[in-house]
Amino acid sequence: MDSTHDSDEAGPPVEALDDLDESTIVSRAQDGDLEAFEWLVSAHQGGVFRLAFRMLNDHAEAEDVVQETFIAAWRSLPGLSSPQAFISWLYRSATNKCFDLLRSRQRRPSDSTAFDTEQGAAGGPIPEQGWKGGPGGRVGTAVGSRTAQDPALHHEAEAQMRALADLLQTVPEGLRACWLLRDVHEFSYAEIAAIVQIPESTVRGRIARARRFLAEGMQPWR
Amino acid sequence: MTSDQSLRASAVDLEALADTLSDALAAHPGVVRLEPTVRSVIDRWTPAAIDQMHRTLRPAARPPVVARDGLVLSMTDLVLTLQIDLATDIRRSALELAQEAQDLAGRLVQDAGLTIGSIDVTILAIEGARTP
Amino acid sequence: MALNEDQPRLGCGRIIDDVWASIDQPPTVHEQTCPDCQSARLALHQLEAVAGSLRERDRDDPALQPGLRVKEAIMMVARAEVRRSRRAPLATTALGVIDISEQALSGLIRFAASTLPGVRARRCTISSTPGTPQSAPAAVDAGNVRITLTVAIASGVRIPATMDLLRERINAVVQAQTSITMQQIDIIVEDLYDF
Structure with missing residues (x-):
């Protein structure tokens, strides 16, 4: 090796992206900095994937959504108005791709609901038999408690989560997206309104309807 | 030597030269790597296709092109462009x-x-040493 | 139109959202006596617990991550597309032209900025003509490079002195690496961060 080049010599310091604020990283990705962009992909691909997976219930399709969303992000980043808008942009893009895929599945009309249509159980009046189980019912839930030591509780917790995941697939997609963004991805109502581009009051209504539908559906598990 | 043979021979020479260049440049102190580009990635598939074309179609329909990561060699009338x-x-x-x-x-x-013919160089990245 | 018109309500007239908002608190006087609220609280509490477990399990579930090839495919497209950027010719030798991509140049400028403590380089716009950043689509005139760099600065850093130092540093690094002498370096401080 040439004497002018010593690989053991410490090079100039390179700032670690993990130490930077996300606005700085987004700004750099906007200028075509691949390292910054790759950091953003690593940081957010899991979240986008989980949203898409719970929207579509299909691993391969969810991966497609991740890939398309980030490639579109790379192309749109230079024109993004502010780095703070990136996350909203990302989830809006992913959510829209999920809706497109769901529509293209061409299901029976009763199964397919457009974003603005809230028909079916979640949109109707509260059923008379709703909220049964009452104060006398079993209050404890298996999930959230110390289930690791108790195989039976652990099994029940798994079954409850599976039941919720299955039930979720029957929630109209517009409600499902809002519910996932709030109760799984923990965005604020204002952030969700920016992502799905509907008024915040409508977002609140949709999430409440989704919660009621899911809570009613989970009743057998109490 | 027919023109078909000479073109095929030069394509083979280009493959060997591309390997030599690739190894020598990558080993040059201060070169972090030869950067793959769309062109070098896509052109890497073409020598066989070009060879096939020379066999079946008119010779010299396209100059022979050989690519490696960060390298594109093309030959026109025995003059090399890199x-x-x-x-x-x-x-x-x-x-x-x-x-x-x-x-x-x-x-x-x-x-x-x-x-x-010409040797053009593009600096596509300047990199600092990665901190562990 | 009332704000809460599209909000689902319980039999007692309360908005479900309100019940949800307070399920972690002790029941109110109304909730203690209203059967609608009692069963709603119970059902929503159950949902919250299961949703919370699902949220945490999904987040840590290695099966609920995109495969490695997804990021590889994304980065391959990104890498391929970034290479189409503008170039600035640096030298013409007997053998041919040496040029640098705009991305490599802006990366170099960000690197120069990163050598100063308390400075985080954000966007860097390179132009050849004053006031018209994206005017030259094909090439950057290396003899007339002007940049606009936005930065975030650590709070407490003396801005004027740091800006002078930053200009000096960028000039020195770019000059040493490429022989380009910058015609103009505009710096915009757009954010402060805690050091």
């Missing part, structure tokens, strides 16, 4: 390194007995 795409180490001057790469490639092309 494009080098580099990522360089920030501890060295990028411009000086690019000139060194150009000179090194020039010597190797001449050693191979080919005439140099």
